[in-house]
Every structure is written in structure tokens, then in C-alpha cells.
Amino acid sequence: MLTPKDRLHNILKGNKVDRPPCICPGGMMNMIIEDVMDITGVTWPSAHTNAQMMADLTEGVYENKGFENFGVPFCMTVEAEAMGAKVYMGTKVNEPRVIEYPIESVADYTKLQYINVNEGRAKVVLDAIKILKEKNKEVPIIANLTGPISLASSLMEPITFYKQLRKKPKEAHEFMEFVTKNLITFGRAQLEAGADVLTISDPSGTGELLGPKMFREFAVPYLNEIINSFKDIKDKGTIIHICGRLKSIYDELNTLNSDAISFDSITSATKVVENVTNKAIMGNISTFALENNTPEKLKNISNICLHNGVDILSPACGIGPRTKLENIQAIVETAKRYKK
Amino acid sequence: MELKEKLLKELCSCVVDMEDERVEDVAKEYIENNFDGYEGIKDGLAVGMEEAGRLYEEEEYYIPELLICSDAMYAGIDILKSNIKGDSAKEKYKAVVGVVEGDTHDIGKNLFKIMLETAGFEVYDLGRDVPSIEFINKAKEVGANLIGLSTLMTTTMENMEEVIELLKEQNIREDIIVMVGGGAISQSYANKIGADGYAREASKAAKLAKELVQNLKKLKSA
Numbered sequence: 001m002l003t004p005k006d007r008l009h010n011i012l013k014g015n016k017v018d019r020p021p022c023i024c025p026g027g028m029m030n031m032i033i034e035d036v037m038d039i040t041g042v043t044w045p046s047a048h049t050n051a052q053m054m055a056d057l058t059e060g061v062y063e064n065k066g067f068e069n070f071g072v073p074f075c076m077t078v079e080a081e082a083m084g085a086k087v088y089m090g091t092k093v094n095e096p097r098v099i100e101y102p103i104e105s106v107a108d109y110t111k112l113q114y115i116n117v118n119e120g121r122a123k124v125v126l127d128a129i130k131i132l133k134e135k136n137k138e139v140p141i142i143a144n145l146t147g148p149i150s151l152a153s154s155l156m157e158p159i160t161f162y163k164q165l166r167k168k169p170k171e172a173h174e175f176m177e178f179v180t181k182n183l184i185t186f187g188r189a190q191l192e193a194g195a196d197v198l199t200i201s202d203p204s205g206t207g208e209l210l211g212p213k214m215f216r217e218f219a220v221p222y223l224n225e226i227i228n229s230f231k232d233i234k235d236k237g238t239i240i241h242i243c244g245r246l247k248s249i250y251d252e253l254n255t256l257n258s259d260a261i262s263f264d265s266i267t268s269a270t271k272v273v274e275n276v277t278n279k280a281i282m283g284n285i286s287t288f289a290l291e292n293n294t295p296e297k298l299k300n301i302s303n304i305c306l307h308n309g310v311d312i313l314s315p316a317c318g319i320g321p322r323t324k325l326e327n328i329q330a331i332v333e334t335a336k337r338y339k340k
Numbered sequence: 341m342e343l344k345e346k347l348l349k350e351l352c353s354c355v356v357d358m359e360d361e362r363v364e365d366v367a368k369e370y371i372e373n374n375f376d377g378y379e380g381i382k383d384g385l386a387v388g389m390e391e392a393g394r395l396y397e398e399e400e401y402y403i404p405e406l407l408i409c410s411d412a413m414y415a416g417i418d419i420l421k422s423n424i425k426g427d428s429a430k431e432k433y434k435a436v437v438g439v440v441e442g443d444t445h446d447i448g449k450n451l452f453k454i455m456l457e458t459a460g461f462e463v464y465d466l467g468r469d470v471p472s473i474e475f476i477n478k479a480k481e482v483g484a485n486l487i488g489l490s491t492l493m494t495t496t497m498e499n500m501e502e503v504i505e506l507l508k509e510q511n512i513r514e515d516i517i518v519m520v521g522g523g524a525i526s527q528s529y530a531n532k533i534g535a536d537g538y539a540r541e542a543s544k545a546a547k548l549a550k551e552l553v554q555n556l557k558k559l560k561s562a
Contacts, residue, residue, distance in 0.1 A: 093495070094496070097443075158445075158446075159446075159450060162403050163404055163411070166404045166408060167408070211402030211404075211405075288529070322495075
């Protein structure tokens with residue numbers, strides 16, 4: 001029988017496997033719930049700033065028959081904070097969030113700090129990955145990056161940012177290039193620390209917000225620049241998560257160089273399977289359903305997702321921390337029993 | 341073509357075509373000819389914004405375009421409001437809008453606000469990451485007809501229910517329309533927590549807002 005790590009690796013490389021894995025990557029696609037905090041005795045917000053706690057918490061999800069992966073961190077503010085944004089660490093059931101932007105215009109990007117992976121929460125994340133790696137479990141460690149558009153719009157007022165993509169395209173590209181360089185540094189450090197897979201989630205860089213033309217101009221090249229920069233690190237997988245409706249950008253998704261694509265529950269998995277032909281399809285159980293339905297109902301929803309052709313079963317977004325453990329166990333169980 | 345009509349058309353096209361700098365010159369010329377500012381907003385700028393909203397629904401325009409159109413509209417309003425005559429400003433409905441506590445994504449809320457304003461609402465924007473009680477306090481202070489709550493995140497949806505509960509506690513739930521929206525929200529969630537209205541698109545939400553407030557007024561005067 002395949003280990004969870006081998007199974008995910010094979011799926012990402014386009015090989016046949018015994019059955020689909022069920023994962024939730026972490027980062028913006030948070031995988032941590034209150035039930036597991038109570039079982040492990042490790043809670044938010046402390047776990048955001050302590051490597052051992054971060055490792056224990058994500059391990060707790062797997063050990064309690066949750067998702068078949070480890071995934072750190074649990075938010076999308078690590079990079080923004082390292083570059084100068086002020087972050088509020090949230091509560092036990094609320095994720096950290098940016099509360100003060102360091103710059104006011106795309107042209108101000110030279111005032112930003114370059115991510116230093118040897119300090120702050122960037123280091124905490126790397127240390128957590130090393131702790132998990134040392135345990136040498138058969139479980140894939142998934143590291144996470146905030147997507148370039150989402151990071152850019154966490155460093156300045158998003159409304160101004162979106163307008164300046166149109167009004168100051170030259171400076172906006174320079175800013176995006178700077179943001180991308182920082183992400184490559186942090187992403188590479190996470191892979192070198194021992195992560196098996198890297199997920200890039202770009203909830204603010206969607207076709208629905210930007211439209212296909214701007215998605216092609218401002219999202220695709222930078223996402224690909226990041227993915228391509230890791231090609232020399234062997235045996236690593238990559239996943240890109242895009243929020244919102246995808247119908248306007250199917251063509252563009254085929255030009256992304258990641259091994260897998262993950263997407264929102266408002267987009268039909270059948271349509272993505274049909275239209276995106278060159279990568280593994282991951283998704284797309286509604287996180288609302290995951291939090292508010294019964295385990296029985298969730299088994300049905302999971303089976304529908306799998307019948308629709310997803311290669312990797314997973315929530316369509318970060319899960320709410322109030323989601324019950326038994327609900328997560330139900331979807332993992334469904335993937336384990338699934339036969340094509 | 342009559343000068344006034346020509347300028348109204350130009351105000352409209354400045355908004356649609358995202359000419360947020362030229363709109364000021366047109367608005368100034370309009371005022372210099374002593375035309376009514378309210379009509380300039382209603383028959384010029386708002387028409388342009390409606391057209392922009394239509395282009396958005398048709399997926400010609402996306403968020404960046406819509407935001408620049410609304411900048412042009414506001415730049416025009418700033419100048420035109422100096423010449424609003426007599427009682428042309430009819431009864432205005434009042435709305436309090438904001439993103440619930442725990443979420444800082446406010447694009448949806450901003451679009452809703454813009455569309456409410458073009459539908460004739462006076463809008464009090466509480467911004468993002470707003471504690472539930474602040475919606476109640478502001479609504480009471482200004483005598484709001486409507487509260488609009490937005491969130492993009494599953495994790496903060498429960499705070500919408502909390503606002504509705506607070507309205508009940510204060511015995512003013514019946515007086516105020518509550519609308520909810522945002523990425524995480526669906527019609528079934530709106531029904532579940534007892535909100536009065538939900539719509540996926542900001543422009544449709546604003547139309548619905550007006551209907552709901554008008555219905556409530558009729559109901560109360562009946």
C-alpha cells in the first residue's frame with residue numbers, strides 16, 4: 001500500500017494511484033480546527049509564533065484521522081509581516097490579519113523590507129517544517145506561499161492596488177517583480193527545510209476580480225516565475241489555488257506550470273476537469289458545507305466531488321476553525337474507501 | 341444639441357470611460373452654466389455608473405475598471421453638489437454598511453456602497469473589521485433604513501448572525517432591513533440567519549435594497 005506521501009507525490013506527477021488522497025494544504029487554505037486544538041492542548045494564536053506548537057498542531061490533525069498531510073503556516077500574513085505590514089494575531093477561532101499597510105502606492109515598493117527567513121514568523125515556519133521533517137513520517141509536508149497578487153494587496157490598500165494595475169502598469173509590474181522575488185526566497189527556504197509540496201494560494205488574484213486580460217498580465221507570469229524557479233529542486237510538487245469563478249480563465253489555467261490546480265466550490269469540478277487538461281485537479285468541497293453539514297451528508301458531497309473527477313479530494317478553501325473533527329474524518333474516510 | 345444635454349452626456353461618458361480627471365472639467369463647466377447639480381448627478385454621473393455596472397455584469401469590465409469608474413463618479417459628485425437646487429433632493433434612504441469583525445476584505449462592500457449611492461441611498465460606511473455593536477449604534481444614531489453586512493470569509497460569517505441578534509435584543513429588528521453579501525455568503529445562509537435580503541452582484545443587491553426598504557415603508561404606513 002502506498003504511503004500518503006507517495007500517493008500525493010504520484011498524483012502530482014500524473015501517475016496512477018490506488019485511490020485519491022484527501023488533503024488540506026494549510027496557509028490560506030487553513031487546515032486547523034478548534035477540536036484539534038482542544039485535543040492537542042495547543043491553540044491559536046500562540047501556535048502562529050511558536051515552531052513546536054505549529055508542528056504539533058498540524059500533526060494533531062493527521063494523528064486524529066484528519067487530512068493526510070501536514071500543512072504550515074495557518075494564515076496568509078507571514079510574508080506581509082516580514083515585509084513590513086502590521087499583523088494582528090487573531091484569536092482561537094479567528095485567523096491573523098493585516099491591520100496596517102506599509103506602503104500607499106505601487107511606486108513605493110522600494111520602501112519595503114526584503115523577507116528575512118532567519119527571523120520572525122518566516123523562521124518559525126521553517127523551524128516547524130524541520131521539526132516535522134525530523135519525525136520522518138510517511139506524511140507529506142506541505143509548505144505554503146501567499147500568491148503574488150494577494151501579497152501585493154496585503155502590503156497596500158487593495159482598492160488602490162487594483163486601480164493602479166490599470167493606471168500605473170509599469171510601476172505595478174516592478175512591484176510585482178519585487179514581491180515575486182521575496183516569495184521565491186521564502187518558498188525555496190521552505191522546500192529546502194524539508195517540505196515535500198508547495199502550495200501557492202492567490203485569493204485576491206482571481207479571474208473574477210481581474211478579468212482574463214489582467215489575469216494573464218499580472219497573475220500568470222508571476223505565479224509561473226515562482227513555480228519555474230523551483231524546477232531544480234527535485235521531487236517536489238506544486239499546487240496553485242485560485243478563488244472565485246474560473247469560467248472566464250480556463251485557457252489561462254492551462255498555462256500555469258504547477259502540478260495541480262485547486263479551486264472554489266462555486267466553480268464546478270466537472271467543468272475544470274473538462275477544461276484544464278494538463279494538471280491534477282484538486283477540490284472542491286464547500287467549506288460552508290464542511291462546517292454545517294452532518295458526516296453522512298459530507299460523505300455524499302465527497303463522493304460527488306470524486307465522481308466529478310477530482311484527483312485530490314480537498315476543501316475548496318481554508319476551513320473554518322469551528323468545523324467539527326468528525327466532519328473532516330468523514331471526507332477522509334470517503335477518499336480512503338473510494339474505488340474508481 | 342442643447343448645452344445641458346451635451347454636458348450630461350459627457351458626465352455620463354467620463355464615468356463609463358474611466359476619465360476620472362476630465363470629469364472635473366466637465367462638472368465645472370456644468371456648474372458654471374448654473375445647471376442643477378442634483379440633475380447632473382442623477383441624469384449624468386449615475387447613468388454612467390449604471391452603464392459601468394452593466395458592463396461589469398456582462399464581463400466587459402472587472403473590478404479595476406469599476407473602481408476607476410466610481411472614482412470618476414465621486415470626483416464629479418464633489419463638484420456638482422455645490423449647486424444642488426431647492427427640494428430636488430427628495431427623501432433619501434439611509435444605509436449603514438461594513439465588513440463584519442474578523443475580515444478586512446472590502447471590495448464587495450465598496451461595490452455595494454457605490455451601487456447603493458447610485459440608487460439614491462445616503463450611505464454610512466463603517467469600513468472593515470467592524471465589531472457587531474457598532475452597526476447597531478450607527479444605525480440608531482442616523483436612523484438607518486438598512487444595514488448591509490459583508491464578508492468574504494467562512495470564518496467570520498457567524499458575526500452576521502450576531503448583528504441580527506443584537507437588533508432583536510434592542511427591539512429594532514422590525515425597523516431595519518438587513519442585507520448580507522460577500523464571497524462566503526449564499527441565499528440559503530441569508531435565510532438561515534433571518535436576513536431580509538441577499539444578492540450575488542452588487543448592482544442587483546442595490547436594486548433589491550431599494551425594493552426592500554420601500555416595501556417596509558409601505559408596510560409601516562399601512
